[in-house]
Amino acid sequence: MAGLVKTYPGGTERATDDVSLDVANGEFVVLLGPSGCGKTTLLRMLAGLEVPDSGSVAIDGRDVTYLPVQQRNLSMVFQSYAVFPHRKVRQNIAFGLRMRGRSAEDVTSKVNWAADLLQLTPYLDRYPAQLSGGQRQRVAVARAIVMDADVLLMDEPLSNLDALLRLSFRAELKKIVQDLGTTTVYVTHDQSEALSLGDRVAVMRKGRIVQLGDPIEVYDHPADRFVGSFLGSPAMNFLEARVAESGESVHLADGSVRAPALLRRYGGRDVLLGVRAENIGVDTKNVDGAISAKLEVLEPTGSAVLLTATVGDQQLKVQAPGTFRARPGETVWLTFAAETLRFYDAETHLALDAA
Amino acid sequence: MTATAPPVDRTPLRRYRRNRVLVQVGCIAITAFMAVPLYLITLAAFSSRQSLNEFPLPLLPTDVSAETIGTFLRSTGIVASLGNSLLAGAGTLLLSTAIGVPAAYALARFAFRGKDPYQLFLLFTRALPIVVLSVPLAQLYLTTGLYDTTYAVIGLHTALTLPTTILITASVFLAVPVDVEEAARVFGCTPLQAFRQVVAPMALPGIAAASIFTFVLSWNEVLGASILTLTRRTLPAQVLTSLADSSLAYRFAGGFALVIPALLFIAVMRRYLTNMWGSTIR
Numbered sequence: 061m062a063g064l065v066k067t068y069p070g071g072t073e074r075a076t077d078d079v080s081l082d083v084a085n086g087e088f089v090v091l092l093g094p095s096g097c098g099k100t101t102l103l104r105m106l107a108g109l110e111v112p113d114s115g116s117v118a119i120d121g122r123d124v125t126y127l128p129v130q131q132r133n134l135s136m137v138f139q140s141y142a143v144f145p146h147r148k149v150r151q152n153i154a155f156g157l158r159m160r161g162r163s164a165e166d167v168t169s170k171v172n173w174a175a176d177l178l179q180l181t182p183y184l185d186r187y188p189a190q191l192s193g194g195q196r197q198r199v200a201v202a203r204a205i206v207m208d209a210d211v212l213l214m215d216e217p218l219s220n221l222d223a224l225l226r227l228s229f230r231a232e233l234k235k236i237v238q239d240l241g242t243t244t245v246y247v248t249h250d251q252s253e254a255l256s257l258g259d260r261v262a263v264m265r266k267g268r269i270v271q272l273g274d275p276i277e278v279y280d281h282p283a284d285r286f287v288g289s290f291l292g293s294p295a296m297n298f299l300e301a302r303v304a305e306s307g308e309s310v311h312l313a314d315g316s317v318r319a320p321a322l323l324r325r326y327g328g329r330d331v332l333l334g335v336r337a338e339n340i341g342v343d344t345k346n347v348d349g350a351i352s353a354k355l356e357v358l359e360p361t362g363s364a365v366l367l368t369a370t371v372g373d374q375q376l377k378v379q380a381p382g383t384f385r386a387r388p389g390e391t392v393w394l395t396f397a398a399e400t401l402r403f404y405d406a407e408t409h410l411a412l413d414a415a
Numbered sequence: 416m417t418a419t420a421p422p423v424d425r426t427p428l429r430r431y432r433r434n435r436v437l438v439q440v441g442c443i444a445i446t447a448f449m450a451v452p453l454y455l456i457t458l459a460a461f462s463s464r465q466s467l468n469e470f471p472l473p474l475l476p477t478d479v480s481a482e483t484i485g486t487f488l489r490s491t492g493i494v495a496s497l498g499n500s501l502l503a504g505a506g507t508l509l510l511s512t513a514i515g516v517p518a519a520y521a522l523a524r525f526a527f528r529g530k531d532p533y534q535l536f537l538l539f540t541r542a543l544p545i546v547v548l549s550v551p552l553a554q555l556y557l558t559t560g561l562y563d564t565t566y567a568v569i570g571l572h573t574a575l576t577l578p579t580t581i582l583i584t585a586s587v588f589l590a591v592p593v594d595v596e597e598a599a600r601v602f603g604c605t606p607l608q609a610f611r612q613v614v615a616p617m618a619l620p621g622i623a624a625a626s627i628f629t630f631v632l633s634w635n636e637v638l639g640a641s642i643l644t645l646t647r648r649t650l651p652a653q654v655l656t657s658l659a660d661s662s663l664a665y666r667f668a669g670g671f672a673l674v675i676p677a678l679l680f681i682a683v684m685r686r687y688l689t690n691m692w693g694s695t696i697r
Contacts, residue, residue, distance in 0.1 A: 109597050129600040130608075136601045142594035146616040159603030203602070213601075 075101040077267035078115070083211075085120075088237060088244045092254040093264035094290065099247045100215060102264075106245060107213055108132050119210050130159075135207035139216040141200040143188045149175075150184040153202045160207075174202040177236060194225045201233065205240060212237070214246040218253060230256060251291045255279060263287045281402060285332060285409035288402070294337045294366065297376040300406065301333040310401075313372030315351035317396045323403060326412060332404035337379040339400035342367065343393045344386055350393035353378075355386055369394070456674065459667035460484050487668035496653035497672070499565055500634060503649050504680075506569035507576060507633040508626055514573070515580030516622065520610070522581065523588035537578045548574070549642040556643060567643040572633040579632075580625045587621025588614065623687035627680070634677045 076098040083089045091099040104110040106117055108129035116125045124132050135156060143152050153174055157167045175181045178198040188196050197217060204212060217233070218226045234257050237244050248254055254261045255275040262272045263286075271283035282288035288296035301312045307327035309316045323331075343350065353369040353376075360366075360382070367378040369392060378394065386392060403412045463480040488494060521527070522534065540548075552571055556562035561570070591614050599609035615622075634651070641652040648656070654669040 107597075107601060109600070128605070129597075130603045130605055134601055136598065138594050138598055140592060140594045142592065142598035144595060144599070144613055144617075146613075146619075155599075156602035159608070203598075207602070 075267055079269055083243055086241045086243055088259045090246045090254040090258035090261045091264055092248055092261055095249055097264040098267040099264045103213055103215055103247045107134055107136055133210045134213060135204040135209040136213040137200050137204045137217040139219055141196045143196055143199050145188050148185055148187055149180060149199050152199050153206055156207045170206045174206045178202045194221055212242045212244045216248050283411050285404055288334050294377040296334050296336055299333045299374050301331055303327055303329050303331055312351055318398050320398050330406040332406055334402035334404055335400060337377040340378045341395035342378050342380045346393050350395045352391050353394050355388050355390050355392055456667055456670045460671035464664045483664045484668045487665050492653050496648045496650045499647050500650035502565050503568045504630045504633045507572040508629050510569060510573045511576045511580045511629050515577050516584055519581045519584035520588050522585040537581055540574055541578055545639045549639045553642055563645045563647055565647055568640050568649060571639045571643060572636060576629040576632050579628045583625040584621050587618045591617045619687055623684045627684050630680050631677050
């Protein structure tokens with residue numbers, strides 16, 4: 061699958077603004093972003109359900125930009141399942157194969173294979189109305205995977221399932237797609253889904269891709285403040301800080317932390333310090349180089365305790381071990397490891413680079 | 416341990432039971448309102464002439480005879496006009512579905528300039544009295560040579576039923592999710608195939624409902640049909656003109672002959688109306 065560029069003005073604002081994305085053969089790419097960021101529009105243009113104003117879409121070196129949907133050899137899982145209510149499960153799964161004129165034998169074996177894979181065999185002769193939401197979604201997935209399509213598109217396939225089902229089906233889906241090895245483009249607004257499923261994650265905002273990378277990189281090194289606060293639960297902490305004239309330390313409220321080498325160039329500048337809640341050490345006693353903070357709220361989550369604390373007048377979230385005990389209002393001491401700190405321009409909110 | 420519960424107040428339960436009985440009584444009354452005339456007509460159509468004049472009228476089929484209905488069916492023009500009526504009904508059904516369904520689909524799926532005025536304009540046909548429509552139509556048909564043919568009646572009835580056909584089916588098409596149609600496209604359908612394979616079957620109950628309206632309207636319409644035809648009358652027009660001065664017994668037979676085909680048609684279409692795949696609207 062080759063490069064694609066497109067612009068698409070929907071109303072006054074561009075739904076997707078000159079987006080380019082290369083997806084390698086067999087890769088699982090997740091388009092992640094808040095609602096209205098253009099991720100679904102992008103997917104629909106890929107599918108051919110939406111015509112781009114400019115730019116091009118190519119699959120396997122073949123230009124398909126203005127090719128009708130049915131000639132693209134794609135398959136798709138819809139958010140609303142979009143199973144055909146007037147056809148039994150068996151006919152639903154077979155639909156695409158029949159339309160492509162496969163032999164009856166081929167269709168039967170494919171349908172049985174997919175039904176077996178998705179545990180739908182007992183339901184093959186039911187109508188979708190007689191199935192639960194989760195089962196209907198399985199039918200939609202089965203219908204998509206029997207196609208041997210060049211690209212598999214998924215538009216928030218899990219968002220209509222309840223939380224428990226979503227989690228278990230997520231792992232199952234990942235395994236199925238892995239085994240198939242089909243190139244997959246997956247749209248979601250759920251950051252945990254994106255991180256857990258994708259080979260690469262493209263974070264989108266206002267019709268643009270803000271960051272593209274493998275999930276860990278995107279999580280650990282957000283390209284800007286938006287990505288850092290959109291990914292992860294809790295969101296990344298962003299604190300206003302000032303780099304010392306020497307560039308060797310960063311002043312945060314009444315304390316300071318050691319600065320990484322990349323900040324040498326930014327001596328005396330205001331910066332935003334980004335740090336993940338789980339990368340902050342917390343202690344009830346003062347240790348060397350720690351910064352004092354006032355505890356506001358403690359939320360035990362079972363495996364950990366989520367703390368809300370204030371440093372100076374800035375609030376931050378800290379993930380403490382499940383054994384951590386303290387009372388709201390107490391003073392705690394926070395330690396920061398230099399290698400987990402990320403620095404952002406105070407005005408543009410973009411990551412500072414060493415160059 | 417257990418706290419003493421306050422005595423159980425049974426008044427709400429009694430009220431609930433009483434309301435249920437009242438609802439049942441209401442339902443029976445309404446059903447009877449519909450069913451009793453039907454029964455009486457059927458009874459009269461299948462009774463001998465003498466028993467119709469008896470007093471009090473026997474309410475049970477004590478004196479069944481096919482004499483009245485037989486004479487009625489054998490009298491001039493009745494069977495022919497029954498054929499005309501069926502032809503007109505089927506023709507209207509076909510034509511108004513052929514024109515109305517695509518129009519309804521366009522209304523439901525596409526945004527186009529003049530959509531709202533178009534919807535309003537559709538209803539204008541029904542705003543005009545049938546007489547006002549029929550007289551110029553008769554003039555037109557006379558000059559084109561269509562006058563006194565079943566086609567003339569089909570033309571008028573199609574014009575009359577199109578608004579309901581379009582508006583009913585449009586709302587049904589609206590209820591068919593766009594997603595499902597898009598899914599059909601992704602899985603290899605051309606737009607036309609997607610319509611035929613997926614949208615049309617899903618819209619079938621609505622189309623059935625519209626066809627009931629269409630057929631029944633065409634079946635019952637008298638005025639236009641009697642203005643536009645002379646010798647090729649539809650059944651209602653024939654009954655109206657020929658039986659106005661015949662005996663009471665024949666009128667009952669005529670009424671019976673008018674009601675039954677429409678009822679049969681509704682009974683057949685009802686299957687499509689209520690049977691949704693795997694879930695039945697009860």
